[in-house]
Amino acid sequence: MTTAPASRRAARERPHVATGAEHHPDAPLSIHDMTVAYHRKPVIWDIDLDIPAGKLVGIVGPNGAGKSTLIKACLDLVPRASGRVLVYGRPYPEQRRRVAYVPQRETVDWEYPINALGLVTMGRYGQIGWFRPVTRRHRAAARAALERVGMQDYADRQISQLSGGQQQRVFLARALVQDADLYLMDEPFAGVDAATERAIVQVLRDLQAAGRTVLVVHHDLQTVPTYFDWVLLLNMRVVAFGPTAEVFTEDNLRKTYGGKLTLLDAAAQAMARAQR
Amino acid sequence: MQWYTLDTWIVVIGVLCATACALLGNFLVLRRMSMMGDAISHAVLPGLAVAFLISGSRSSLVMFIGAGVVGLLTAVFVQWVHTFGRVDRGAAMGVVFTTLFAIGLVLIVRAAHAVDLDPGCVLYGSIELAPWDTVAVGPWLVPRAVVVLGSVLALNTLVVGVFYKELNISSFDPALATTLGINARAMQYLLMTLVAITTVAAFEAIGSILVIAMLIVPAAAAHLLTDRLGSMIAVSLVFAAVSAALGHVAAIVVPGWVGATDTMTSGMMATVAGGLFAITVLAAPRHGVVSRVVVRRRLRGRILREDALGLLYRLEEQDQPVTRSELVDRLRTALVIGGGVATRAFRGLVRRGLAEPAAESLRLTDAGRVRARQLVRTHRLWESYLYEHLAVPADHVHDTAMDLEHVTDPAMREALADHAADAAEDPHGTMIPPA
Numbered sequence: 001m002t003t004a005p006a007s008r009r010a011a012r013e014r015p016h017v018a019t020g021a022e023h024h025p026d027a028p029l030s031i032h033d034m035t036v037a038y039h040r041k042p043v044i045w046d047i048d049l050d051i052p053a054g055k056l057v058g059i060v061g062p063n064g065a066g067k068s069t070l071i072k073a074c075l076d077l078v079p080r081a082s083g084r085v086l087v088y089g090r091p092y093p094e095q096r097r098r099v100a101y102v103p104q105r106e107t108v109d110w111e112y113p114i115n116a117l118g119l120v121t122m123g124r125y126g127q128i129g130w131f132r133p134v135t136r137r138h139r140a141a142a143r144a145a146l147e148r149v150g151m152q153d154y155a156d157r158q159i160s161q162l163s164g165g166q167q168q169r170v171f172l173a174r175a176l177v178q179d180a181d182l183y184l185m186d187e188p189f190a191g192v193d194a195a196t197e198r199a200i201v202q203v204l205r206d207l208q209a210a211g212r213t214v215l216v217v218h219h220d221l222q223t224v225p226t227y228f229d230w231v232l233l234l235n236m237r238v239v240a241f242g243p244t245a246e247v248f249t250e251d252n253l254r255k256t257y258g259g260k261l262t263l264l265d266a267a268a269q270a271m272a273r274a275q276r
Numbered sequence: 277m278q279w280y281t282l283d284t285w286i287v288v289i290g291v292l293c294a295t296a297c298a299l300l301g302n303f304l305v306l307r308r309m310s311m312m313g314d315a316i317s318h319a320v321l322p323g324l325a326v327a328f329l330i331s332g333s334r335s336s337l338v339m340f341i342g343a344g345v346v347g348l349l350t351a352v353f354v355q356w357v358h359t360f361g362r363v364d365r366g367a368a369m370g371v372v373f374t375t376l377f378a379i380g381l382v383l384i385v386r387a388a389h390a391v392d393l394d395p396g397c398v399l400y401g402s403i404e405l406a407p408w409d410t411v412a413v414g415p416w417l418v419p420r421a422v423v424v425l426g427s428v429l430a431l432n433t434l435v436v437g438v439f440y441k442e443l444n445i446s447s448f449d450p451a452l453a454t455t456l457g458i459n460a461r462a463m464q465y466l467l468m469t470l471v472a473i474t475t476v477a478a479f480e481a482i483g484s485i486l487v488i489a490m491l492i493v494p495a496a497a498a499h500l501l502t503d504r505l506g507s508m509i510a511v512s513l514v515f516a517a518v519s520a521a522l523g524h525v526a527a528i529v530v531p532g533w534v535g536a537t538d539t540m541t542s543g544m545m546a547t548v549a550g551g552l553f554a555i556t557v558l559a560a561p562r563h564g565v566v567s568r569v570v571v572r573r574r575l576r577g578r579i580l581r582e583d584a585l586g587l588l589y590r591l592e593e594q595d596q597p598v599t600r601s602e603l604v605d606r607l608r609t610a611l612v613i614g615g616g617v618a619t620r621a622f623r624g625l626v627r628r629g630l631a632e633p634a635a636e637s638l639r640l641t642d643a644g645r646v647r648a649r650q651l652v653r654t655h656r657l658w659e660s661y662l663y664e665h666l667a668v669p670a671d672h673v674h675d676t677a678m679d680l681e682h683v684t685d686p687a688m689r690e691a692l693a694d695h696a697a698d699a700a701e702d703p704h705g706t707m708i709p710p711a
Binding site for chain 1: 306308362438439441442444445447448449451452453454455456457458499502503504505507508
């Protein structure tokens with residue numbers, strides 16, 4: 001338990017990182033003392049933080065650090081052993097409409113009989129409600145979302161006929177069509193081409209400009225300083241959380257990743273570039 | 277072939293069974309839960325036994341309630357075994373349905389002497405006898421199976437129609453459904469309950485084997501043929517109905533061919549469905565075996581013609597007139613192919629207006645020369661790129677370039693040209709033709 005005191009200390013210094021009763025009442029996402037366990041073995045524990053509004057927040061950490069689990073536990077997709085999650089000050093189930101989720105690409109069957117437009121329209125199913133059909137209005141919204149990720153020409157393609165990057169963009173469009181305030185994205189940059197990466201970054205910037213809050217599980221340390229203004233360093237516990245310029249340090253990275261120095265060197269270079 | 281009213285009723289019953297099963301089967305196949313149909317069709321047995329023991333009746337409604345409850349329980353138990361027992365879903369199904377089936381057998385043997393359970397009937401059903409068991413519907417006398425199966429089909433259609441969106445999204449991406457407030461687990465249980473009810477309804481008429489076949493085969497075939505859920509469902513229903521109808525016709529006709537006198541309609545329905553599925557696997561336009569072979573052959577034909585075109589260009593470059601048979605020989609030795617194949621490649625060029633007969637030989641047309649120059653340019657650009665940038669030895673670059681030239685589009689070719697901006701010649705010292 002070497003890192004808990006560090007985060008407590010950080011808590012006193014910054015209003016957004018709080019413990020116990022110090023949580024911000026209107027934070028987009030407020031996680032209170034959360035622990036998640038698979039078969040009684042804890043995966044992540046003592047997660048206690050507020051995601052500040054209007055920020056692009058990157059979540060980084062080694063494999064098995066619990067990055068995806070953190071997001072899924074917030075969305076009730078995996079059970080929490082303890083802790084509470086508030087979205088804009090209210091329990092998540094009451095605020096589903098305000099949260100959009102982009103799962104990892106491998107979680108679905110891309111041979112499923114649906115085209116890109118149909119997939120994006122699914123993002124609207126919650127708003128459409130039970131017993132009502134999909135109308136032209138919803139399809140128009142889905143088309144607009146496809147356009148925002150540069151995929152409007154692929155609307156009628158069956159989804160297995162898209163490249164990996166295109167599939168990822170369609171997934172992103174499906175989240176955009178929900179018109180949420182808080183976006184949780186699980187590895188959207190994994191295995192995508194350069195064009196897709198640019199498109200996603202542009203979408204993230206647009207979301208931020210529109211006052212939305214975005215949480216992104218990320219694996220490429222080099223791009224962290226350029227993509228995210230806040231960063232959460234996670235390795236089963238919170239190692240550090242705060243503005244990238246303050247907490248994305250070699251010291252913190254070493255604590256997060258242990259001895260994988262080659263990775264750290266790359267990150268250090270990226271930091272240096274970003275500061276220049 | 278003799279056709280009686282009886283045969284019409286058998287076909288009607290078969291079609292109702294098959295379509296009721298196939299409709300639900302689409303969602304089982306898409307959820308990769310095909311075996312759940314198998315599991316539930318066995319697991320409903322204790323439900324039937326308990327329902328009979330409690331009510332003392334074999335009426336359809338009681339049986340459906342028993343089946344529905346056990347179908348739901350099967351789905352719940354499988355989920356539990358999967359979650360708490362930490363075994364994969366297939367194994368969980370295996371554990372649950374064999375246990376329930378065994379309990380059902382015990383219950384029947386121990387307590388319900390009145391129920392006659394003929395193993396043959398369970399496996400193959402008795403569709404041939406079903407038309408005799410009639411009920412009065414208004415002024416008409418209709419087979420009871422038609423009424424029961426018709427109601428079940430109507431129920432399935434209604435539920436799928438009403439919950440179409442929800443079934444669709446929870447089959448494709450249960451996590452998304454959950455975050456949108458659509459209870460994916462509840463949809464799963466609803467589906468399993470329907471499967472159980474349908475299984476019981478279809479059981480008596482067509483037996484468990486055909487139930488499983490009709491749950492899976494039409495949907496699996498339709499999945500190969502379509503890429504939208506709506507059309508997949510439509511195709512699966514047509515597939516199921518055609519299998520049922522053809523199955524009965526085959527049951528009447530086929531035994532005569534082989535000298536037998538009679539065969540099981542339900543067995544023939546499953547056989548026909550299997551046969552149609554085999555045809556689908558072979559002939560499906562996008563995913564089918566035949567279309568893949570055709571695509572591969574076309575590609576091979578194009579590559580051969582392009583190589584022939586390149587050869588003509590190179591010969592023209594060297595100002596080396598050769599006879600037609602020498603042309604064929606050169607292409608044969610260069611590509612290690614048969615003479616017939618090489619001849620066909622040149623004939624293909626002539627047919628496409630890229631080459632024309634001249635004297636004893638062939639020469640490029642203007643269109644052919646443009647196309648050939650691009651090919652040779654691509655080839656030599658690749659050679660110089662491989663040599664300069666990837667340090668591939670000069671005597672190794674030809675074969676690689678030979679492969680790459682067929683898959684390089686114009687944009688890539690000019691991108692290559694940018695990299696080889698200074699090179700006017702390839703590593704062998706031959707000129708790279710201009711764009």
